[in-house]
Amino acid sequence: MAKKFSTRQEDYSQWYNDIVKHAELAENSSVRGSMVIKPYGYALWENMQKELDRMFKETGHENAYFPLFIPKSFFSKEASHVEGFAKECAVVTHYRLKNDENGAIVVDPDAKLEEELIVRPTSETIIWDTYKRWVQSYRDLPILINQWANVVRWEMRTRLFLRTAEFLWQEGHTAHATEREAIAEAQQMLEVYADFAENYMAIPVLKGTKSPNERFAGALDTYCIEAMMQDGKALQAGTSHFLGQNFAKAFDVKYLSKENTLEYVWATSWGVSTRLIGAIIMGHSDDNGLVLPPKLAPIQVVIVPIYRSEEQLDAISEKVKEITKQLRAKGIRVKYDDRDTQKPGFKFAEYEYKGVPVRFGIGPRDLENGTIEVARRDTFTKEMMPMEAIEDKIVLLLDEIQQNLYDRALAFREKNSRKVDTWEEFKVEIEKGGFLYAHWDGSSETEQKIKDETKATIRAIPLDAPYEEGKCIFTGNPSTKRVVFARAY
Amino acid sequence: MAKKFSTRQEDYSQWYNDIVKHAELAENSSVRGSMVIKPYGYALWENMQKELDRMFKETGHENAYFPLFIPKSFFSKEASHVEGFAKECAVVTHYRLKNDENGAIVVDPDAKLEEELIVRPTSETIIWDTYKRWVQSYRDLPILINQWANVVRWEMRTRLFLRTAEFLWQEGHTAHATEREAIAEAQQMLEVYADFAENYMAIPVLKGTKSPNERFAGALDTYCIEAMMQDGKALQAGTSHFLGQNFAKAFDVKYLSKENTLEYVWATSWGVSTRLIGAIIMGHSDDNGLVLPPKLAPIQVVIVPIYRSEEQLDAISEKVKEITKQLRAKGIRVKYDDRDTQKPGFKFAEYEYKGVPVRFGIGPRDLENGTIEVARRDTFTKEMMPMEAIEDKIVLLLDEIQQNLYDRALAFREKNSRKVDTWEEFKVEIEKGGFLYAHWDGSSETEQKIKDETKATIRAIPLDAPYEEGKCIFTGNPSTKRVVFARAY
Secondary structure, eight states: OOOOOTTTTTTTHHHHHHHHHHHTEEOOSSSTTTTTEOOOHHHHHHHHHHHHHHHHHHOEEEEBBSSSSSEEEHHTTTTHHHHHHGGOOEEEEEEOOOOTTTTTTEEEEGGGGEEEEEEEEEEHHHHHHHHHHHHHHGOOEEEEEEEEEEEEEESSSSSSBBBOOOOEEEEEEEEEEEHHHHHHHHHHHHHHHHHHHEEEEEEEEOEEEEGGGGTTTTTTTEEEEEOOTTSOOEEEEEOOOOOOOHHHHTTTTTTEEETOOEOOOEEEEEETHHHHHHHHHHHHHTBOOOOOTTTTOOOOEEEEESSSSSHHHHHHHHHHHHHHHHHHTTOOOOOEEOOOSSSSHHHHHHHTTOOSSSSEEOOOHHHHHTTTEEEETTOOOOEEEEEHHHHHHHHHHHHHHHHHHHHHHHHHHHEEEEEOOSHHHHHHHHHSSSEEEOOOOHHHHHHHHHHHHHOOEEEETTTOOOOEEEOOOTTEEEESEEEEEEOOO | OOSOOTTTTTTTHHHHHHHHHTTTTTOOOOTTTEEOOOHHHHHHHHHHHHHHHHHHTTTEEEOOOOSSSHHHHTTSHHHHHHHGGGGGGEEEEEEEEEEEETTTTEGGGGGGEEEEEOOOOSSSHHHHHHHHHHBBBBGGGEEEEEEEEEEEEEOOBBBBBBOOOOOEEEEEEEEEESHHHHHHHHHHHHHHHHHHHHSSOOOOOOOEOGGGGSSSSTTTTEEEEEEETTTOOOEEEEEEEEETTTHHHTTTTTOOOSOOOEEEOEEEEEEEEEEEHHHHHHHBEEEEEEETTTTTTSSSSSEEEOOSSSSHHHHHHHHHHHHHHHHTTOOEEEEEEEOOSOOOHHHHHHHHHHTTTTEEEEEEEHHHEEEEEETTTTTOOEEESSSSSHHHHHHHHHHHHHHHHHHHHHHHHHTTTTEEHHHHHHHHHHHHHHHHEOOOOHHHHHHHHHHHHHHHEEEEEETOOOOEEEEEETTTESSSEEEEEEBBB
């Protein structure tokens, strides 16, 4: 940890890459665009999965698993869907390798598939092909299913966690008897995502719908949560789609209603991915490295012994054994680092860089005094605390840190959100980053022109946008509410 | 559930398929050889994952994630590995689709990959390519990593759970400084698998090593657990491989030892898959459907109300609310089925077919008497139990059922295991199924000839095989211990 890493000011992009690499979250693999998620990064993902999975189950969903491969023809069935995804697919064409005459390993031309298979970029098509077999009557509805899976979208320019060819995610796919129920489901899952982002990731999010240009390929409406990163750019943190009857029609999924009529089924889909790890990094971290929200941190408290002799270490270790037991009984994830190969200062820097929320330092004098030096990662403050009932104080402290991270991120977002009323102003302000609340005439053409000129897109039409008469910043046409523009990841 | 399904006697294979389908565990998808794991089957897999994951972590392992795609050239690096896996690979050759002149979706010939990518059939190669970057010194060892993932092996003849093109599994990949440590790790994981099979799946397993013919492609030694199915065939339930330095040499992974010399790293890998669900089905189920071991059953207790009027249902439901609360407080997974669309008899048959270990029937008279009719799935016995402190009795009952399933499976295996000493006898006995303990001269050629003539293979060289002088059943050559022959899945 003696190395000096980039700061946000110097090079934001390099700062991000340094954290991903040196906090040991992930690294690039030998496969272009595919990452290796390292144990520390994966442990963070596991904690995220655990909470999300609980929330999905509490709202009545079950997990299932659908095939990785999708027949090419399935994509042709929903016209806008293929437009959105066909450009970036990994295509399986053969099912065997063989040795050529020189002994080299080559693709066996005799093992060509009759129909090519696409590695799923998302699973609507294969799932609706399945639901066709599951749905006959209204009694079979709703179907409330989630899948944890890997997906592949061929990307030319990749960034670890933010944009990779392969990534991990969950995708919910639900089927309903009525439009109303499907919309309620899509909205419910948006709330679940917002709850997760704010109360677990400690990142405030804007809830809204997408403009047609930014909608999911195949959706009638896309609900989204948008977060602001520390460079003022927006990051789409989760989406929940009301798919109407598009996929039911494409795959001919009908049900017999209570009234004995045949109706097409209504659909939603919703997902979040390992991209959220990118949001956590860019939402909270500082120039000293990663900062993790306590509720998701793989290690919440790290204990570093400070000693000169082996006797001292033994005495400290004995005490630490008690303390870790007490902490664990409260559900706190604690690590005791008694490696003899590194000095305390090195360890301090290492855990600081890895974003562990709380660090204990315990030396011989602390044993005498019954005290612990408790250091906070978020504020760098240190405090001597009595060992007695330390676990109760740490439970409170972790909550306090969690809240502080959220408050800090919220203050940053507020500071970098503003109303803009003229096109001249817009062009100036967008260069400074942040969210611009501006009037828009509702036309896709206008949105595209704004994007072409400024690289800004409509991140969300806020759900809670108040009625306000105004004029589109670009065309001057009438508008009734402000939407949020930003440059985005 | 009014339908009549196949019995084991009538058609064992159809009996298996019926259970997979009608107990709603899984089904075939539109993608040849790939299955859809349905919510009930996936919930079973989640329970298995949860216990295995805990066991892996308790033995010091961490989870991580490696790429789905493996560059073709990686397979050429370990000679026996490519031989074992190259014949059955899904090969990605292109990364884009496009519309042709007629508007049809076709593979874009301009988007051909320079080097083809293989969808992982197993991850040794991509992982050792990664470990090369992680290992410099003995301080970086051991690496103890597990991955939960999907893998693809192109299979011509598939069976749900037992042999599918895509399946879910975990694969552990560890790196060690010494041969001794790597062997100890491979053996430790065999013990973990045996513990899981016997104490969670309630299936007794034979622990042994594989003969060279049956070894993993690239391993020096393959440890395995073998289970006996109810048709007398063997099912390999888990393998743990000592890989020697094969992959370290193929990927040039060396470490600087304490003695300052450069040494190749020692490796293991170990895995179990959704195939284990097939083992559970064939290990315990009967002609009335699936039978699940309580420790893994998604639903351990189902409660069915028996009523004539809505008032009766309300009164029962109120009582059931209390009871489920008590059961859940003891960690019991309970479902209350108050569907008004089905009669109790239908529900009884449904949960029987789905293998729920314990069923409660509660009617108005039970409310008066404070009793519950408790039915066991494994023995079909029914018993009236007092409602009071029912949760404690059910905890004991679930344990009893778990033990009974194990005992039953063990008795079956013992009954169908026998020593065979002559080739004539062998040929007769192998037709009856079961495990044959026989002498073998240790030659791969002999094993192959036995397989060609009888379809039997050496399932395991038991770890605990006693020293016994004898003659190979096939060649008459000398042998010092018996090995286990069987036909296998």
